Amino acid sequence: MPSLSSVLMEPSSTVCCCTTAGRTRTLPKRAHSCCPNKPESLADGSRSRSIHSRNPAMKTNSCICLFALVALFLTIDSAPLMAAPQSRPNILLIMVDDMGWSDIGCYGSEIETPNIDRLATEGLLFTQFYNNAKCTTTRASLLTGLYPRNGGRGQEDLITQKMLTLGEAMRHAGYATGMSGKWHNGEKVGDRPFDRGFDEAYGLWSGCCNFFNPRMPDPEFKGGKARIFGHNDTFFEIEDFPDDYYTTDAFTDHTIETIKTHAASGKPFFHYLPYTAPHYPLHAKPADIAKYKGKYAEGWDVLRQQRLAKQLKLGLVDKNWEVTNRDDLAKAWDEAKTIDEDWQQLRMEVYAAMIDSVDQNIGRILEVLNKLGIADNTLVLFLADNGGCAQTPGGTNPKQIPGPKEYYTHVGSGWATASNTPWRRYKQYCHEGGIATPLVARWPTAIKAGTRSEQVGHIIDFLPTFLDMANVDYPDQHPDFGTQTIPLDGKTLLPVFQGKVRQPHDNLYWHWSTNRAVRHGDWKLAWDKHAKAWELYDLQADRTEAHDLATEYPELVVSLIKKWESWAKMTDVKLEK
Numbered sequence: 001m002p003s004l005s006s007v008l009m010e011p012s013s014t015v016c017c018c019t020t021a022g023r024t025r026t027l028p029k030r031a032h033s034c035c036p037n038k039p040e041s042l043a044d045g046s047r048s049r050s051i052h053s054r055n056p057a058m059k060t061n062s063c064i065c066l067f068a069l070v071a072l073f074l075t076i077d078s079a080p081l082m083a084a085p086q087s088r089p090n091i092l093l094i095m096v097d098d099m100g101w102s103d104i105g106c107y108g109s110e111i112e113t114p115n116i117d118r119l120a121t122e123g124l125l126f127t128q129f130y131n132n133a134k135c136t137t138t139r140a141s142l143l144t145g146l147y148p149r150n151g152g153r154g155q156e157d158l159i160t161q162k163m164l165t166l167g168e169a170m171r172h173a174g175y176a177t178g179m180s181g182k183w184h185n186g187e188k189v190g191d192r193p194f195d196r197g198f199d200e201a202y203g204l205w206s207g208c209c210n211f212f213n214p215r216m217p218d219p220e221f222k223g224g225k226a227r228i229f230g231h232n233d234t235f236f237e238i239e240d241f242p243d244d245y246y247t248t249d250a251f252t253d254h255t256i257e258t259i260k261t262h263a264a265s266g267k268p269f270f271h272y273l274p275y276t277a278p279h280y281p282l283h284a285k286p287a288d289i290a291k292y293k294g295k296y297a298e299g300w301d302v303l304r305q306q307r308l309a310k311q312l313k314l315g316l317v318d319k320n321w322e323v324t325n326r327d328d329l330a331k332a333w334d335e336a337k338t339i340d341e342d343w344q345q346l347r348m349e350v351y352a353a354m355i356d357s358v359d360q361n362i363g364r365i366l367e368v369l370n371k372l373g374i375a376d377n378t379l380v381l382f383l384a385d386n387g388g389c390a391q392t393p394g395g396t397n398p399k400q401i402p403g404p405k406e407y408y409t410h411v412g413s414g415w416a417t418a419s420n421t422p423w424r425r426y427k428q429y430c431h432e433g434g435i436a437t438p439l440v441a442r443w444p445t446a447i448k449a450g451t452r453s454e455q456v457g458h459i460i461d462f463l464p465t466f467l468d469m470a471n472v473d474y475p476d477q478h479p480d481f482g483t484q485t486i487p488l489d490g491k492t493l494l495p496v497f498q499g500k501v502r503q504p505h506d507n508l509y510w511h512w513s514t515n516r517a518v519r520h521g522d523w524k525l526a527w528d529k530h531a532k533a534w535e536l537y538d539l540q541a542d543r544t545e546a547h548d549l550a551t552e553y554p555e556l557v558v559s560l561i562k563k564w565e566s567w568a569k570m571t572d573v574k575l576e577k
């Protein structure tokens, strides 16, 4: 397989014309003559691009349009509102999928994550950062600086033309923009990352996929559909993936090559890297799995205690908080292991291997930033899109073997309660186990190494933060669509990066399914779809949500319910009475 670098080295002297942004550009002839597929028209014809190419890591005999792509990077005029001074920082936003708060070393894990931990020791670790508890809605908020406005109903209208994506915002700010990984905010032409501000985009436009062949259809018990995977405006098929393909590696390869190209362009770059790991199905490489053989023999109840002990030592958890032995939706290990103890252990061994692989790949990227001499002025962020996942598509079935691509299984509620140490609940819930995410941020030019912040932040804060770093205002009108933009819900984190205290959010809100929550200062009101009642917690004294104070503060409960209902109306949440 050729690397993108080797492709870039190939000479090409012939040219043809491609139309981009309404203008004619000179591009290598191969960009057209070798491509059997005509580029599809975008919904907005004025923004259509006629370049399309496949990642060269996919197959050697496919059309290779990457030279053309690089030419585009070097020549494209994205009409920034201001020049891009060299001093403006690059930004690399890394997100993992369905990973618990305690699954990386700097938050209490035994999983080997030296590179992510290094981001913390050389940067800033947040103890109170939040996502939206779910893949789709987290991505929408992270990309737009807004709470979702579609009421949590699927992907339709999750990102509208009244919203800027991070790609559009940073392109508007004069940045080169790239993305490698899982989009999950629309698969159709007009909705994909390439259509919404990303100059160079490669990955999964759908939700979870097979890690060894992303086009391999899901098993029947998961619906049987094939996931949508692509590169810019090209869609991939099952034969486009070689035998040694693995998404975590491929997304990293694309990130590295795109960063190299963008760093050479003279512009600052923004790159978004949403890995699909460690979301189910449990797929990992044998060598990575072997590192964890036998490490989970004592089960998830012991693991939760081991991680809690490390968190207490690290000072991440208050010793006065009451921590449950396990979430009440999980079985005791001694009961669960009777199903097939080796299989139960292997689930967690593979899950750990998936995170280990992410860390190895982040190490590769950090090395490239060093070699390019841009590490000091590049902000690198790492977070998770939601908490550890207790879902079990296909049921608890030891015939589904964790690891190989032929099988489809999951960690289940037991290991997920260990992942979410010390919190309650999981992905899709608005208790802390669903919405609390690790966040580490390294930016040596601006962030003091080895620092920690207890200031509360949320993924809606990223877009205003990045525009603040780029010294560009959020526009009233969408630069591509001319529509009036929705005012931002998020606020800049730049003061926090600089070691200052920022004015906190008055309130933060969550909703998924019928789960819901609002946080006001240290007070949090949460609704659980099982309990079907509002619960009130003082997070300063009880962030593990062990002591419901709702009956002691009824007026406060009413006040917070009103706040949440007002927000739900604004975001079009419709709840059954």
Ligand SMILES: [Ca+2]
Pocket: 097, 098, 134, 135, 279, 385, 386
């Ligand atoms: Ca997720």
